[in-house]
Amino acid sequence: MSFADLGLIPELQKAVAEAGYTEPTPIQRQAIPIVIAGNDVLGGAQTGTGKTAGFTLPLLHRLARHASTSTSPARHQTRALILAPTRELAMQVFESVKTYSKYVPLRATCIYGGVDMNAQIQELRRGIEIVIATPGRLLDHVQQKTINLSQVEMLVLDEADRMLDMGFIPDIKRILGLLPASRQSLLFSATFSDEIKKLADQMLKNPQLIEVARRNMVSETITHVVHPVSSGMKRNLLAHLLRHQPDTQALVFVDTKIVCGRLAHFLERSGISADAIHGDKGQQQRTETLEAFKAGKLRVLVATDVAARGIDIDELPYVINFELPHTAEDYVHRIGRTGRAGHKGNAVSLVCAEEKHWLADIQKLIKLDIPQEIVPGFDPEPEFFEAGSRHRGKRGTGQSPLGDNSERSETPRRNSNAKPHDADPRGNRSGGSSQNRARNPRSMIAADGFDFSKPYQPKSPAPASDTVENTDKTPPRRPQRPIAVLLGGLGRK
Template sequence: MSFADLGLIPELLQAVAESGYTDPTPIQSQAIPIVLAGKDILGGAQTGTGKTAGFTLPLLQRLARHASTSTSPARHQTRALILAPTRELAMQVYESVKTYSKHIPLRSTCIYGGVDMKAQVAELRRGIEIVIATPGRLLDHVQQKTIQLNQVEMLVLDEADRMLDMGFIPDIKRILELLPASRQSLLFSATFSDEIKKLADQMLKDPQLIEVARRNMVSETITHVVHPVSAGMKRNLLAHLLRHQPDTQALVFVATKIVCGRLAHFLERSGISADAIHGDKGQQQRTETLEAFKAGKLRVLVATDVAARGIDIDELPNVINFELPHTAEDYVHRIGRTGRAGHKGNAVSLVCSEEKHYLADIQKLIKLEIPQEIVPGFDPDPDFFEAGSRHRGRRSGGASASMPAEPRQRAPAAPRAAPAAGESRGGRNGNTGGGNRGRQRSTVAPDGFDFSKPYESARAPEATADTGAPAEKSAPRRPQRPIAVLLGGLGRK
């Protein structure tokens, strides 16, 4: 099947041919005819398989009747709205729209946060048919009344699973209220949970589901490997791996902005050309860093998940997870930056003991047992291969939180005497504590107070236990001094 068989107009076929594409991908061959028919779509496909062209080409064809070379803003109403979760993804979609619409007089623009609104306002006021935007900045323009959405005919939510995440739902609902009810809506994403599909069913009208591969499937052109390593040796292992492949680029993912900047600085000091990209950097910095990486001026780009969707680099060979994502679906999006358009790629993950449960969740999601290879000289912690060990970011005593304490063997001797004050004393539940395996946590404070016993009054009893004679009367106590109110007392009476 060719693009001509899909019913595209000559202007689009020419643009596609000039871009070097000859045959449509599976998601394109299925989605384009349905979109041209005016139906709503819930589309899922592996990242890097051409979802953007799958909705961009039919969108341009359906809006071609509004194309005009007039300079009057009234002839260029906003007819299509494409929402993306990140600035990088919004710019990527914008580039695709410009590429495929070069022979059709339709105007398009990209609006996102982090930059001055003045240039965007000027662009919108001259009339724009296709607006690609992030939700927050779009609502800013709505509030400033610099954009009207009452003529929108088509709505596209790209990377719908992230757009419909709990944090984005209020913004999405506000935008939906501003759109005509008769619009056509398209939702595309690499992953779909059952909850997302239920929410999408409320937003779409009789949608058609398109899945060219099973949900949460990763590309077969990607090779996966896990390197078990202790947390403290991760940086050195990363530098070691990069030095052994001096001619290849790598996109390295971390969990936080702080680690992102520090890791890039460490690689630079190690003689490896690297830079960081994360949410705290200005848009100009992020754009310049990304362009330098695409041009090959940087060997390593260290990024947080803000860049997991939107980085489109031809034939990127390596994606390295310095820290595993806490959500298994994010692993699919991270490694989707490599192995795109049929090219081969490598997905490398550096995993310490505390991240084993994240690795288990990822393998369950993608239905793949990832091979583990220990790099000589970078051994993991001894408990990495313990069956059933499970850490949640910090250790609980000396043993794994999910492993039962080892039974203590008692010698066949007389019962042990009660421990003296300050000695270690076994707890009632047998919880492990301290740094040694099997040692029970003490419930006796240094001053002799035993937290495991019920409270007893410190007053002397009226009689001794063995003779029944009255106990000696203690000396009269001094009257208590008044304590200031600010210190918790009642003040002077």
């Protein structure tokens, strides 16, 4: 099947051919005809399978009737709204729209936070048919009355599950209230959950469900491997692995911004070209870093999950999880940056004992037993091989992965119900495993004979003779000085 068989207009077929695509992917074959027919869609597919083109191509096809070369803003009303959770993903969708609309005179723009609004306001005043936006910045423009959504005919929610994770649902509900009721709505996501289906029930009308693979399935072109390692040796193992693959690029994922910057600095000091991208960096810095990585000028990009949904790099060979994600679905999105469009990819995870339960959740979700390989010289903690051990404490309980525990600002995860270590009556921490403590119950009798298991009782009173004798030996007490009334006393009597 070719794109011509899907019913796309010749202008779009020409743009797709020039982009180097000849055959549609499974999600495109199913979604494009349904969207062209005007139906609502709930679409799910593996990351990197052409999901973006699956909704941008039919969207451009349906809006082609509004195409105009006129310079009047009145001839360019906002007809389509595409919402994305991150700036990177919004820019990626915008690039796709520009590529495919090459021969169709439709205007598009991308608006997101972190940059000055004035340039975006000027762009919107020119008249724009297709707006790609992050929810927060879109509402900023709504409040400033610089955008009119009353003529929107098509709404697209891309990566809807990520919007749930990032807390965008209240913003999305506000935006839905600003849109016409008679519109076509598309909801696309790489993973589905019950919350996503509830959102779909609210915004979609008789949607057609499209799943080209089972839920949360990862690409078969990706090779998975886990390297068990102690938390304190993670960064050294990462540098070791990168040195043994000197000609390959790698996208390294971490959990926090602090670890992100420090890990990139450590790799630079180790002679490996690296930089960091996270939410605290300005948009200009993030764009420059991402462009340098795409151009091959940068070998390693260390990123937080803010970049997991917006990085699209051809033939990226390696994705490395320096720290496992706390949500199993995020693993699918992370490794979806490699093995795209049928290319081979590698997903490497460095796992310490504290992360074993997250690894188990990931394997259960993707229904895959990931092989484990210990790198010589980088052994994990002995607890890693304990059957059924579940370390839910703070990462890096011993030595921090970055070698500096004192400045680590990360808070404990999934450990809100954890209890402090048991202490004996003398204040010493109890040692040994829970099984040993069960076999050797702790004594409640202190060294001086006090029984902590019984309620407190005062000692029996001493004999009267002793009391009199002790009273005689006690020096007489000083009379209390009178305290002024203003200070709370009774004054002089």
